[in-house]
Amino acid sequence: MTDTSTLIRLEDVEKIYQMGDVTASALAGASLSIYPKEFVAIMGPSGSGKSTLMNMVGCLDTPTGGKIFLEQQDISKLGESRLAQLRGQKIGFVFQQFNLIGTLTALENVALPMLFQSVSQHERRRRAAELLELVDLSERLHHRPSELSGGQQQRVALARALANDPEVILADEPTGNLDSKTEEAIMALFQKLNKDGTTIIIVTHEKTVARHAQRIIHIQDGVIVGA
Amino acid sequence: MRRDYWYMAAYNVSQRGVRSWLTMVGIFIGVAAIVGLMSLSQGLSGAVQEQFEEVGVDKLFIQPKGGFGPPGSDTSAPLASREVDIVERVRGVDEASGFLNGAGKVQVDDTTQFVFVAGIPTGEGNQLVREAYTFDIGVGRELRSRDRFQAVLGIDYRQNQVLGERLQLRDSIQVNGERVRVVGFWERIGNPSDDRSVTIPKETFRQIFDQPNTEDVVIARIDSGTDIRDVAERIERELRQHRGQEEGKEDFVVETPEEVLSSFTAILDIVQIALIGIASISVIVGGVGITNTMYTAVLERTREIGIMKAVGARNSDILSLFMLESAFLGTIGGIVGASVGIGFAVGVESIVAKGFNITLVQAYTGLDLIIGAVAFAAILGTFAGLFPARNAAQLQPAVAVRQ
Numbered sequence: 175m176t177d178t179s180t181l182i183r184l185e186d187v188e189k190i191y192q193m194g195d196v197t198a199s200a201l202a203g204a205s206l207s208i209y210p211k212e213f214v215a216i217m218g219p220s221g222s223g224k225s226t227l228m229n230m231v232g233c234l235d236t237p238t239g240g241k242i243f244l245e246q247q248d249i250s251k252l253g254e255s256r257l258a259q260l261r262g263q264k265i266g267f268v269f270q271q272f273n274l275i276g277t278l279t280a281l282e283n284v285a286l287p288m289l290f291q292s293v294s295q296h297e298r299r300r301r302a303a304e305l306l307e308l309v310d311l312s313e314r315l316h317h318r319p320s321e322l323s324g325g326q327q328q329r330v331a332l333a334r335a336l337a338n339d340p341e342v343i344l345a346d347e348p349t350g351n352l353d354s355k356t357e358e359a360i361m362a363l364f365q366k367l368n369k370d371g372t373t374i375i376i377v378t379h380e381k382t383v384a385r386h387a388q389r390i391i392h393i394q395d396g397v398i399v400g401a
Numbered sequence: 402m403r404r405d406y407w408y409m410a411a412y413n414v415s416q417r418g419v420r421s422w423l424t425m426v427g428i429f430i431g432v433a434a435i436v437g438l439m440s441l442s443q444g445l446s447g448a449v450q451e452q453f454e455e456v457g458v459d460k461l462f463i464q465p466k467g468g469f470g471p472p473g474s475d476t477s478a479p480l481a482s483r484e485v486d487i488v489e490r491v492r493g494v495d496e497a498s499g500f501l502n503g504a505g506k507v508q509v510d511d512t513t514q515f516v517f518v519a520g521i522p523t524g525e526g527n528q529l530v531r532e533a534y535t536f537d538i539g540v541g542r543e544l545r546s547r548d549r550f551q552a553v554l555g556i557d558y559r560q561n562q563v564l565g566e567r568l569q570l571r572d573s574i575q576v577n578g579e580r581v582r583v584v585g586f587w588e589r590i591g592n593p594s595d596d597r598s599v600t601i602p603k604e605t606f607r608q609i610f611d612q613p614n615t616e617d618v619v620i621a622r623i624d625s626g627t628d629i630r631d632v633a634e635r636i637e638r639e640l641r642q643h644r645g646q647e648e649g650k651e652d653f654v655v656e657t658p659e660e661v662l663s664s665f666t667a668i669l670d671i672v673q674i675a676l677i678g679i680a681s682i683s684v685i686v687g688g689v690g691i692t693n694t695m696y697t698a699v700l701e702r703t704r705e706i707g708i709m710k711a712v713g714a715r716n717s718d719i720l721s722l723f724m725l726e727s728a729f730l731g732t733i734g735g736i737v738g739a740s741v742g743i744g745f746a747v748g749v750e751s752i753v754a755k756g757f758n759i760t761l762v763q764a765y766t767g768l769d770l771i772i773g774a775v776a777f778a779a780i781l782g783t784f785a786g787l788f789p790a791r792n793a794a795q796l797q798p799a800v801a802v803r804q
Contacts, residue, residue, distance in 0.1 A: 225803075234711060234799040255715040258798075262713015273708045273802060277416050287712035289405055334712065 181245060181341060181373055182208040182231055188239030189226050189396075200226035202396035203240065208375060210341070213368040215387035216377045223396040225346065228377045232265050232344045233257045245341070262290050266335025270347035272327040274319040280306060280330045281315040287337040305333035309363060325356035332363060342373040349383055361386045406718075410725035414733075417698070424694040425734035428778055431684030432738025433745060435677055436774045440746035442673040443770070444763035446666050452761075453662045455535040461633050462533075462656045463488060463619040463640070478652040479615035484640060488621050491639050493632035495624045498526025499616030500534070501606045507599055508575040512565035516555075517598040518576060520606020523548055533620050536595070541570045541585030548602050552576070553585040555596040563597055576601065577609045591760025629657050684778075687734065688785040695727050695789035706793050707801025716794040723790035724783055731782015735775040743771065 189201040200223045208214055208231075218224045229235035230242055233249060236257070242250045244260060252260070266287075267273075274283045284302035293301075306315055309329040319327050328348060335343050345364070349357035365386055368374045376383060384390050392400040414421050465478045480499065489497040505518035521530045524546040531543075539556055558568045568574070572583050576599060590596050607613050623632045633655045641651055699706070706719055746764035753762040 229799040232711075234802070235797070255717065258710060258713055258715040258718075261711060261798075267711050269802065273704070273711075275705050275708060277413070286709070289409075290709075290713040290715070290718055292403070295405065338713070 179209060180207045180243065181210045183243040184230065184240065185243075186240035187230055187237045187242060189230065189235070190238045199396055201230070201237070204393065204396065204398050206391055206398050208342075208373065210373055211368070211371055213365070213374045213386065213388045214376070215384035215390045216375065216393060217379060217384050217390055218393035219379065222393050224377050224379075224393055227393060228344060228346050231375060232267060233261045262287055263338055264341045266337070266340040266343040268328070268331050268335050268343060268345035268348045270350040272319065272324070272331045272351070274327055274330055274334075276319050279316045279318055280311060280322065283319070283330055284333045284337055287334060291338055301337065302333070305336050306330070308336070309333045324352050325359060328352060328360055329363065332360070336367070336372075340372070342375060343367065345374070345376045347378055348376060349380070354382070357382070406721050406725055410722055410729055413726050414729045420694060421730060424690050424730050425737065427687030427690035428684065428731055428734025428782070429687075429738035429741060431680055431687045432735050432774050432778050433741035434680035434683060436739045436742025436770060437745040438673065438676045438680060439770055440743055440765045441749060441762065442669055442676070443765035444746070444750070445761065446669045447765060448761050448763050449665050449669070450662060452535065453658045456533050456658050458658055459623055459625065459629070460533055460658060461621045461623065461629065461636065462658075462661070463621065463636065464617070464654055464656070466652050466654050479617060480619055480653060482614045482616055484643065485616060485619055487639055487643055488619055488636055491632065491635045493623050493627040493635065495622045496526070496529050497619060497621040498522055498529045499619040500530050501603060501610070501612060501615075501617045503610055503617070505577050505599065505610070507564065509564035509566065509568070514563060514597070517594050518606065519598060519600045520603040520610075521600060523602045529620055529622055536587040536590055539586050539588035541583070543585060544600065544602055548584070549605055550579065550581045551584045551602070552581040553587060553600045554583055555598045556586050556589045557593070557596040559586045574599075579605075579609050581605070589760070593757060593759065633657060684781065688731075688781045691727055691730050691782055691785035692789060694730070695723060695786045696792070698726070699723065699789050699793040703796060703801045704804040706796050707798050707804065710796070710798035711802050720790050720794040723793045724786045727786020727790065728779055728783040731785065732775060732779040734782070735778025738778065739771045739774040742774070
């Protein structure tokens with residue numbers, strides 16, 4: 175446990191959900207390490223605890239047991255505000271449902287994470303435009319999500335994930351709603367980003383997606399069964 | 402508060418279009434009602450106060466006791482002319498004089514009207530009565546000491562065809578069958594009863610109305626430097642003795658302008674409090690409407706809140722955003738409401754002035770009223786959004802983002 179080179183480390187992480195009198199264990203002592211600049215896929219059948227694991231890694235939720243280290247800092251006991259700051263600065267999310275805000279344009283969606291980091295409006299717009307160019311959407315800056323195709327929306331989401339220059343991009347079934355051709359394009363983008371030095375963690379149950387990763391972590395019944 | 406949040410909150414409010422407007426309607430109706438009522442009642446009490454200030458604070462009014470109404474409207478137990486001398490002899494009284502008034506029939510050819518007729522002293526006591534009787538001459542001249550069958554009329558006789566035709570100086574009218582000649586018109590006073598009044602010399606009034614030895618109102622000017630309340634008490638005591646009445650059972654009253662004013666303003670205050678209380682209910686209902694809209698917004702935008710939290714929004718950011726939205730609804734509702742309320746009051750003022758010739762109803766349009774109303778609506782809006790915003794802020798990002 176003296177490995178100081180990990181970016182994210184989970185030690186015996188447990189998550190028990192209490193629903194009335196019933197308790198359900200989503201994670202039952204999961205341990206794993208993720209290193210900088212890695213491209214990791216987390217695979218497992220539905221109900222295996224994939225999403226819960228992603229919530230833990232992404233600081234979206236706190237564990238009921240065990241410890242989570244982000245760059246050697248134990249984040250398992252941090253309060254919501256501190257976690258929000260960490261998410262904003264160090265983690266970029268990409269979701270299966272794209273999760274763009276429908277009333278905002280592509281540019282505004284990409285600029286949103288920077289708003290919460292007190293970046294000036296001018297700088298936000300400049301960087302958002304730059305990122306949209308990176309994902310090949312310079313022609314669509316002022317389109318709303320409803321005016322974009324699924325693949326375009328996911329590229330906007332990717333650009334948004336990069337907004338605050340995060341340590342790691344966490345993608346939850348990023349191609350689950352896309353056809354196979356668009357899937358390839360998005361995965362190529364992930365690989366490009368990884369080559370440029372961004373750590374990428376993809377949660378998926380599709381082998382075609384996972385094969386892009388350097389390492390595949392399998393999860394079943396809330397424990398890591400193979401890494 | 403970050404400027405970006407203001408933009409974002411305003412943007413979100415505008416995105417909800419009709420629903421935002423409907424929510425604001427709830428606030429603006431209430432605010433408009435309160436502002437309108439406050440504007441009118443403040444204006445009215447201001448106008449009443451002004452009139453009393455013109456009369457001056459060094460005068461006492463002695464009248465037969467009666468109900469609430471204009472001086473002299475009571476018919477019971479008039480004051481005797483001899484009692485003016487009693488009043489004048491009271492220590493602290495500089496001068497006393499009386500005047501008469503009543504309803505009289507005025508006529509030109511076949512047109513008749515029943516109007517307010519006043520008989521004022523033209524010689525001794527004229528100045529005192531004229532000080533209290535604050536009308537100014539608009540056309541022609543005042544009554545003089547040698548006048549007998551001369552009259553000063555309200556401006557309506559000159560500007561409108563009150564008696565079949567517009568009257569001019571030197572025209573004649575009949576008052577209770579006696580011919581009097583018009584020598585002047587008052588400036589517009591602002592209420593129809595005064596603007597149609599007829600003022601004649603007191604002695605002529607006595608003759609026409611067969612009221613030889615009584616006074617309807619006695620005015621006493623007090624010596625400067627004396628306490629007006631002490632003088633009022635002494636006058637009361639003297640008149641009580643003269644009339645052989647017990648304390649507390651007098652059939653006359655001695656009033657200072659302040660007392661008359663305070664009885665007016667007391668009634669105005671009660672009416673104002675009651676009306677504003679009723680209007681406040683609608684503002685509170687409007688506030689509940691804002692709370693409701695904001696709860697709905699939080700429900701609808703759970704996922705959006707989750708996304709914002711996932712990309713780094715803290716609980717305090719979400720709280721600020723939603724409370725700002727709610728404050729916007731209140732503030733805009735307040736601005737619209739205050740404008741509508743002031744507009745309503747000014748409209749009432751102009752309708753009453755033009756339609757009924759009453760200038761006493763004035764709209765108060767002070768900035769304090771407007772700013773106060775808008776601030777009140779803004780604070781109400783902010784508080785109305787407090788609980789929904791707290792709900793939004795406390796959503797679990799992991800759950801919210803998957804809604």
